[in-house]
Amino acid sequence: MPGDDAGPASATVSAxxxxxxxxxxxxxxALDAHWRAANYLSAGQIYLMANPLLEEPLRPxxxxxxxxxxxxxxxxxxLVHTHLNRVIAARDLDALxxxxxxxxxxxxxANSWLDxxxxxxxxxxxxxxxxxxxxxxQFSFPGGVPSHVAPETPGxxxxxxELGYSLTHAYGxxxxxxxxxxxxxxxxxxxxxxxxxxxxxxxxFLDPVHDGAVLPILHLNGYKIANPTVLARIPEAELDALLxxxxxDPVHVTGDDPAAVHQAMAAAMDRSLDRIAxxxxxxxxxxxxxxxxxxVIVLRTPKGWTGPHEVDGQPVEGTWRAHQVPLGGVRDHADxxxxxxxxxxxxxxxxxxxxxxxxxxxxxxxxxxGRHRLGxxxxxxxxxxxxxxxxxxxxxxxxxxxxxxxxxxEPTRVLGGLLADVMAATAERRDFRLVGPDETASNRLDxxxxxTGKAWQAATLDTDEHLARDGRVMEVLxxxxxxxxxxxxxxxxxxGLFSSYEAFAHIVDSMVNQHIKWLRTARRLPWRxxxxxxxxxxxxxxxxQDHNGFSHQDPGFVDHVLDKSPEVVRVYLPPDANTLLxxxxxxxxxxxxVNVIVAGKQPSFDWLTLDEARAHCARGAxxxxxxxxxxxxxxxxxxxxxxxxxxxxxxxxxxxxxxxxLPELAVRVVxxxxxxxxxxxxxxxxxxxxxxxxxxxxxxxxxxxxxxxYPWLIHRLGYRRAGHPNLHVRGYKEEGTTTTPFDxxxxxxxxxxRLVMDVVDRVPGLGVRAVxxxxxMADIRxxxxxxxxxxxxxxxxxxxxxxxxxxxx
Numbered sequence: 001m002p003g004d005d006a007g008p009a010s011a012t013v014s015a016x017x018x019x020x021x022x023x024x025x026x027x028x029x030a031l032d033a034h035w036r037a038a039n040y041l042s043a044g045q046i047y048l049m050a051n052p053l054l055e056e057p058l059r060p061x062x063x064x065x066x067x068x069x070x071x072x073x074x075x076x077x078x079l080v081h082t083h084l085n086r087v088i089a090a091r092d093l094d095a096l097x098x099x100x101x102x103x104x105x106x107x108x109x110a111n112s113w114l115d116x117x118x119x120x121x122x123x124x125x126x127x128x129x130x131x132x133x134x135x136x137x138q139f140s141f142p143g144g145v146p147s148h149v150a151p152e153t154p155g156x157x158x159x160x161x162e163l164g165y166s167l168t169h170a171y172g173x174x175x176x177x178x179x180x181x182x183x184x185x186x187x188x189x190x191x192x193x194x195x196x197x198x199x200x201x202x203x204x205f206l207d208p209v210h211d212g213a214v215l216p217i218l219h220l221n222g223y224k225i226a227n228p229t230v231l232a233r234i235p236e237a238e239l240d241a242l243l244x245x246x247x248x249d250p251v252h253v254t255g256d257d258p259a260a261v262h263q264a265m266a267a268a269m270d271r272s273l274d275r276i277a278x279x280x281x282x283x284x285x286x287x288x289x290x291x292x293x294x295x296v297i298v299l300r301t302p303k304g305w306t307g308p309h310e311v312d313g314q315p316v317e318g319t320w321r322a323h324q325v326p327l328g329g330v331r332d333h334a335d336x337x338x339x340x341x342x343x344x345x346x347x348x349x350x351x352x353x354x355x356x357x358x359x360x361x362x363x364x365x366x367x368x369x370g371r372h373r374l375g376x377x378x379x380x381x382x383x384x385x386x387x388x389x390x391x392x393x394x395x396x397x398x399x400x401x402x403x404x405x406x407x408x409x410e411p412t413r414v415l416g417g418l419l420a421d422v423m424a425a426t427a428e429r430r431d432f433r434l435v436g437p438d439e440t441a442s443n444r445l446d447x448x449x450x451x452t453g454k455a456w457q458a459a460t461l462d463t464d465e466h467l468a469r470d471g472r473v474m475e476v477l478x479x480x481x482x483x484x485x486x487x488x489x490x491x492x493x494x495x496g497l498f499s500s501y502e503a504f505a506h507i508v509d510s511m512v513n514q515h516i517k518w519l520r521t522a523r524r525l526p527w528r529x530x531x532x533x534x535x536x537x538x539x540x541x542x543x544x545q546d547h548n549g550f551s552h553q554d555p556g557f558v559d560h561v562l563d564k565s566p567e568v569v570r571v572y573l574p575p576d577a578n579t580l581l582x583x584x585x586x587x588x589x590x591x592x593x594v595n596v597i598v599a600g601k602q603p604s605f606d607w608l609t610l611d612e613a614r615a616h617c618a619r620g621a622x623x624x625x626x627x628x629x630x631x632x633x634x635x636x637x638x639x640x641x642x643x644x645x646x647x648x649x650x651x652x653x654x655x656x657x658x659x660x661x662l663p664e665l666a667v668r669v670v671x672x673x674x675x676x677x678x679x680x681x682x683x684x685x686x687x688x689x690x691x692x693x694x695x696x697x698x699x700x701x702x703x704x705x706x707x708x709x710y711p712w713l714i715h716r717l718g719y720r721r722a723g724h725p726n727l728h729v730r731g732y733k734e735e736g737t738t739t740t741p742f743d744x745x746x747x748x749x750x751x752x753x754r755l756v757m758d759v760v761d762r763v764p765g766l767g768v769r770a771v772x773x774x775x776x777m778a779d780i781r782x783x784x785x786x787x788x789x790x791x792x793x794x795x796x797x798x799x800x801x802x803x804x805x806x807x808x809x
Contacts, residue, residue: 021263022270030365031082031262033352034114037363038078039306040347041110041132045139046071046325047340052132053349053357058341063331068140069147070103072323073187075305076219077107080185081374082366083265085115087273089368094179096379096492098158100166100196101187101219103324105148106139108156114359115367117154117375121527129357151521151528155375157382157491159514164193165484170214171202172488173379176430176472180212180379180492181276188220188229195480195511200246202481203294205455207469208283210430213276216248216296221303223320232300239298249275249293254300256318261301268297289469291457308343311336378493383529385493389432389588390425392418398610399577404626405652405803408603411645412539414577415584415599416447419497422588423451423472433489435474435482436499443499443539444601448473479507486534487515495532495588502538502598503545503554512561512594519592520565530591537584539601541708542732543646543745549738555709555731561596562675562713566684571596571675573708575648576606578613579673586617598708600645602741605803607648612808620674620686623696626806627655627669636668638763639697640755643672644708647731650745651706653752656805658759661773665763670696678717690721699723702762706750707731728758742794746784753777 023031044052046069051062077099088095099108112118113135119127125134138144145152148160158169170184190196206214220232231239236252243250251268255261272295282288304322309315316326327343330336352363371378378384397417399409419434426432440446440454446466453468454475460467474485479500486496515534522528538557545552558571570593574580580599587595607624608616616622630636642651648671655669672678679687688696697703699722707714711731718724735747745751760766760774767774780795787795 022266023263027086027366028259028262030362031086031266032258033360033363034085034366035078035082035258035262036347037114037352037359038081038107038110039075040344040349040352041113041135042074042078042106043071043307043344044132044136045069045106045109047330049137049141050133052136053129053353054341054344058337060331060337063337064137064141065331066140067325067328067330069106070324071106071307071326072221072223072303073101073104073219074107075307076221076299076301077101077104077185078111079261079265079301080183080217080219080299081107081111083262083269084183084374085366085368086266087269088372088374089366091273093181093372094377094379095181095183095372095374096157096173096377097155097183097185097374098166098170098173098488099149099156099160100158100163100185100190101160103148104160104185105146105150105153108149108153109135109139109145112154112375114363115373115375117373120376121154127358132353132357151518151525155373155377155380157380157488159518162510162514163187163190164195164480165487165511165514166190167196167199167214167216168202168481168484169488169491170216171199171206172485172490173492174206174212174214175433175485175489176210176494177212177379177492178210181215181273182212183215183217185217185219188218188222188232189224191218191231192229195478195484198478198481199484200243200248201476202485203247204291204458205474205476206294206457207455208280208292210470213280214294215272215276218296218298220298220300221305222318223303223323225323226320228320243296243298244293247291247293248296250296250298252298252300256302256305258306265299271295272297306346308339311339380492381527381529382491382493382531383591386529386532387429387431389422389495391585391588392421392425394418394581394585394610396421397581399606401578401606401609403803403807404607405605407606409577409606410444410601410603411574411577411580411599412537412601413444413447415537415580416445418581418584419445420447420451423448427451430472431494433472433474433486433494433496434499435486435496437477437479437482437501437504438475439499439501439540440473440475442601443501443537445499479504480511483508483511487511490532490534493531497535497537497588499537499539501552502541502557503552505536505538505557506554506560509557509560513564516561516564516568516594519568519594523567523592533587533590533593533595535587536594536596538596538598541598541600542736543644543708544600544602544741545736546739546741546744550736553732553736555598558596558598558675558709559713561594562717564594566676566679568592569594569596569676570686571598572673573598573644573675574617574673575642575645575671576604576608576613578606578608578610579617581610582613582617583673598644604645605649607652608808616671617673620677621670621672621688621696624669624671626808627652628667629655629659629663630666630668634666635698636701637666638759639668639670639701639703640759641670641672641697641703641705642707643675643705646745647706647708647750650750650752650755652803653801654755654759656803657752657756657777659805662766662770665759665766675717678714680720693721694723697721697723698726701726702759703727704755704758704762705729706755728762730755730758740788740792740794742784742798743788746781751781753780
């Protein structure tokens with residue numbers, strides 16, 4: 001019901017095609033009571049820190065000193081929550097709701113408190129006067145809760161701070177949950193983002209047999225922070241054409257008269273859920289294979305509905321001014337304070353809450369019970385549903401390594417065999433998916449197609465391969481969709497892997513930020529159960545994008561990730577096929593992490609047996625004594641360190657050259673798999689204590705570090721170490737083009753010959769004694785330059801090189 005200073009209500013309500021009002025008088029009254037209670041609680045959270053039931057006139061000390069929050073979207077969200085309660089209870093649904101509007105926290109918190117789940121989760125916020133006061137006080141308050149839907153909010157899987165990802169999260173939640181209805185409220189500001197626009201295509205991947213259903217609710221209240229929204233200002237026919245073009249059947253609810261909107265919303269919900277039930281029945285019982293047209297509700301209500309109509313002579317309700325705090329200065333201005341009190345009393349709180357502050361029975365008449373409450377849905381606390389993956393023995397897929405550096409395998413192809421086994425083992429339980437932007441076969445993971453196809457609901461041609469309506473490989477040329485689908489899938493209790501070309505993982509930089517923040521917060525909430533980690537496989541990497549060129553060369557995603565919460569992020573650079581298997585086994589078993597694996601898909605040398613790989617990955621970093629020349633009687637003269645498959649090969653080739661040309665030089669070779677090992681122990685859980693680091697890298701000897709990515713990352717990770725002044729890093733420095741594989745490392749001074757020159761330059765006294773060697777290395781680099789331009793291939797001594805040195809043991 002509007003505040004008593006609002007203008008006259010009107011009703012322009014439609015639900016096409018028109019249906020009779022489905023609500024009787026008693027049900028209408030109950031729904032309206034619940035909605036009014038949620039609106040009251042939402043506004044109270046923004047403004048009040050005391051006097052929650054308005055048992056006395058508002059005084060300045062009842063008002064928060066800083067008014068933070070967002071009122072504009074809250075009444076619409078409360079309407080949706082109220083009507084979802086109705087259909088969930090009436091139809092005995094398993095349901096989840098993703099709340100897209102950025103700062104809809106007051107509404108979702110209010111409804112969670114009303115249905116009791118908030119008090120069950122946080123017993124101190126009881127469902128009475130004292131608990132209401134604490135609910136109000138804690139909102140956007142120091143030591144309290146955020147203004148948006150967050151991990152602290154029961155029933156949520158979606159961080160409301162950044163816009164654009166609600167619908168892709170909703171579809172990720174629905175995949176392989178055939179009983180689940182996922183409602184998704186999309187704000188009209190959010191609807192302007194690129195990721196959201198792509199998310200409408202998810203209908204082409206949703207299998208009505210094995211997956212649940214998504215009901216998008218496009219909430220058009222007309223405004224963003226200070227501007228109108230695109231979809232709210234285009235003609236309804238144009239909006240309908242857009243949604244129908246995406247494959248949806250729109251149902252409209254429009255109005256500002258509460259009773260009329262309640263009737264229309266109930267009718268729209270019933271029509272949409274009847275349509276979903278019919279689609280699923282045809283697919284599951286009748287074998288229908290045509291792609292269905294799924295319903296979408298278009299809800300048009302005023303921004304800041306039921307709030308102040310005008311403030312200081314300026315229109316507020318139904319305008320952008322209602323976006324955040326409609327009434328400011330209520331502590332200091334009596335007129336504003338009186339207007340706030342009239343607004344809050346317009347909801348008639350005495351009818352909604354008893355003398356003790358408990359919701360009256362009429363308010364809760366529409367609320368479902370137990371786990372059917374949106375705040376109590378186990379799907380929103382996915383660790384409750386999570387089962388361990390049935391991972392195969394690694395011996396089944398490991399490659400034989402008789403001698404290091406002599407045989408080659410494609411590491412990701414080896415991993416593909418393991419993933420195929422996982423797909424086969426989860427065929428019945430359907431809780432593992434592989435996502436990626438059209439690159440599964442390109443990234444050598446196509447063995448999975450023996451166990452499952454690629455999800456696809458659109459038209460197929462005879463020339464298509466591996467498309468399947470029930471497929472669990474998800475390919476779409478939108479990294480945003482891949483990321484969002486997988487996040488929704490993981491947060492609702494399943495497992496997965498995101499495979500991508502390394503350079504284009506940056507497209508989801510912002511999304512992974514949000515997921516890391518979610519995990520960091522969730523890990524600190526004892527009621528949130530651990531979920532499967534978000535696992536990235538970055539391949540087609542910078543050093544083997546010689547064919548696609550400069551546009552495809554960027555190894556900086558690991559820099560971005562390692563800047564984030566140490567308790568959550570892990571980065572692994574396995575140097576060969578067996579270490580990749582060991583790392584993959586580890587990350588697929590892990591919980592509550594974001595794991596980044598960088599591994600090549602091109603043939604590369606095998607260095608370690610499976611047992612050696614396991615031991616090396618467990619250490620995270622270690623000396624490969626068989627590759628060096630120190631005899632144990634004294635420390636090394638120089639440390640050759642490496643991280644990444646190509647840097648490892650170049651380092652071993654440099655060690656081979658030093659062994660042949662400077663046999664008296666004591667060389668130690670160190671390989672790093674777990675990048676966080678380079679950090680101090682107090683900076684990351686995987687960090688090395690100083691004593692261990694100094695023993696491995698020395699405190700005073702030159703360290704020539706060949707790194708996969710940007711060299712300054714290594715300096716940043718190790719700047720606090722005693723030996724940092726002796727650290728010299730070679731890596732990618734934005735020198736790339738379409739060229740030969742070896743020319744990529746030469747252009748960036750990461751090649752074996754440059755590494756030998758670095759040793760000569762940095763080992764004290766060696767420069768004078770080894771001047772001829774240094775000159776020979778420079779001459780080979782010059783010859784390489786001329787050779788590739790004449791022949792188009794790398795030098796024979798590079799292309800045909802194998803490890804000639806020692807072996808483990």
